[in-house]
Each structure stands twice: as C-alpha cells, then as structure tokens.
Amino acid sequence: MEAIVKILDIKQVTHDVKQFRVEKPKGYHFIPGQATDVSINLPEWKDKKNPFTFTGLNDDPFLQFTIKGYPDHHGVTEQLHKLKPGDEIIVRDVWGAIEYQGPGVFLAGGAGVTPFLAIFRELHREHKAHRNTLYFSNKTIADIIEHQELLDILGVRANFIITNEKPATGYFHGRIDKKFLQDQLTEFHQPFYVCGPDEMVKELTDTLAALGATPESVVFEK
Numbered sequence: 001m002e003a004i005v006k007i008l009d010i011k012q013v014t015h016d017v018k019q020f021r022v023e024k025p026k027g028y029h030f031i032p033g034q035a036t037d038v039s040i041n042l043p044e045w046k047d048k049k050n051p052f053t054f055t056g057l058n059d060d061p062f063l064q065f066t067i068k069g070y071p072d073h074h075g076v077t078e079q080l081h082k083l084k085p086g087d088e089i090i091v092r093d094v095w096g097a098i099e100y101q102g103p104g105v106f107l108a109g110g111a112g113v114t115p116f117l118a119i120f121r122e123l124h125r126e127h128k129a130h131r132n133t134l135y136f137s138n139k140t141i142a143d144i145i146e147h148q149e150l151l152d153i154l155g156v157r158a159n160f161i162i163t164n165e166k167p168a169t170g171y172f173h174g175r176i177d178k179k180f181l182q183d184q185l186t187e188f189h190q191p192f193y194v195c196g197p198d199e200m201v202k203e204l205t206d207t208l209a210a211l212g213a214t215p216e217s218v219v220f221e222k
C-alpha cells in the first residue's frame with residue numbers, strides 16, 4: 001500500500017534531528033521497532049524510498065518519525081528537513097526492523113536509537129520499561145536524541161557513551177567494545193538489541209557472539 005499523508009508539525013529535537021508528526025492512514029498499524037519506506041510527495045522525490053522507524057505509539061492518532069538529517073549527502077534526509085507542516089510524504093506497508101523479545105540490553109549509535117525509543121515508550125506506558133538497559137553512543141552530548149526522556153524512562157539504566165568530546169561526569173567515554181561490555185555486564189544469556197551505523201553493528205554483533213549472545217540487529221547507515 002501507499003498513502004499520502006500531510007505533515008502536522010515538526011519539532012527540532014537535536015541540532016540535526018527533527019521529529020515529524022504526520023497524519024495516520026485509516027487502519028494503519030505497527031508494532032514498536034517497525035519501520036516503513038518513506039518518500040517525499042514531490043515529482044522529483046516520490047520514487048526515492050528511504051526507511052524510517054515509527055517512534056510514536058501505535059495507539060496515537062498520528063504517526064511520528066524522528067529523522068537525522070545528512071545535508072552533506074544531498075539526499076532524502078536533507079529534503080525532509082526542509083519540509084514544513086502541510087507538506088506531504090508517502091508512507092507504505094510497515095515492516096519489521098527490531099522486535100522486542102523481552103527485557104535485555106540495548107546498544108544504540110546515533111539515530112539507531114529510534115526503534116528502541118518506540119519500544120521503550122510502549123513499555124513505559126505498560127510500566128515494564130525498567131528491566132531494560134540502554135547503552136547509547138553518540139559523538140557529543142548534544143547529539144543525544146531524547147536524552148531527558150530516556151533518563152525519565154530508564155533511570156540509572158540509561159547509559160550514555162560519548163566518543164568525540166572531553167569526558168564529562170555521568171557519561172562513559174570511548175567505544176563500546178568487549179572490555180566495556182565485560183566491565184558492565186555479567187549476564188550474556190539475555191536478549192541483546194543492536195542498532196546503529198554499519199561498522200558499529202558489525203563489530204558489536206561479533207563481540208557479543210564471542211561473549212555468548214545472539215543480538216537482534218539493524219544496520220542504519222552504510
């Protein structure tokens with residue numbers, strides 16, 4: 001299916017991430033962690049399909065997307081960030097990206113947190129989020145998407161790792177590697193979820209396999 005939907009409002013959530021609320025087609029249904037192929041409804045863009053995750057709740061009367069812009073790619077996200085309320089996008093069938101398999105450890109890089117955001121928001125509504133742990137890696141503190149909300153939902157189980165900025169109190173510094181995981185975790189026979197750039201997902205999938213875990217994973221950027 002394909003549905004043309006209007007943008008209702010747009011919120012800047014970090015310096016390079018915008019949250020779009022758009023109309024929800026009748027009968028449209030998704031589960032947290034799922035995505036759809038989105039296009040901009042303009043003649044030169046409507047056939048270019050890029051996947052984005054639903055970050056709102058299925059029960060919401062609108063859809064929400066949380067999208068990082070890459071102006072240097074001169075592609076879809078640059079154009080999406082130029083849109084205004086009233087402009088139209090195209091959404092299609094929903095498809096599975098990451099599915100919640102029970103309480104576990106979530107490892108995210110940058111915009112790779114979006115499927116986890118959807119999962120945490122749904123769990124929070126059901127008062128079940130507290131048994132999950134997040135390690136969320138970003139270049140700088142200013143890059144952290146929904147920083148306060150993640151702290152509100154997960155409390156001390158929301159961990160932030162910063163790679164390209166001077167160490168700050170309350171944040172880990174450096175990369176999520178085998179040593180980091182071994183220092184942080186004792187149990188590897190629990191669900192692991194990994195989402196982020198290609199290199200991070202590959203590296204963490206291998207590291208987790210060596211530690212005895214089989215993560216659910218999605219590659220966000222090549």
Ligand SMILES: Cc1cc2nc3c(=O)[nH]c(=O)nc-3n(C[C@H](O)[C@H](O)[C@H](O)COP(=O)(O)OP(=O)(O)OC[C@H]3O[C@@H](n4cnc5c(N)ncnc54)[C@H](O)[C@@H]3O)c2cc1C
Pocket residue numbers: 035048050051052053054065066067068069070072073074075076077078097111114115218219220221222
């Ligand atoms: C299942 C799934 C769900 C996703 N959900 C989200 C989400 O909720 N939010 C979110 O922000 N992202 C999400 N992503 C990632 C998102 O789809 C991509 O970041 C986005 O499509 C990239 O668009 P673009 O602006 O680079 O445009 P495109 O039109 O895809 O690319 C434009 C040009 O940039 C080039 N390019 C690509 N990568 C680079 C690079 N690293 N450096 C230079 N040029 C490059 C391409 O070759 C192309 O020519 C998801 C990805 C997947 C697989």
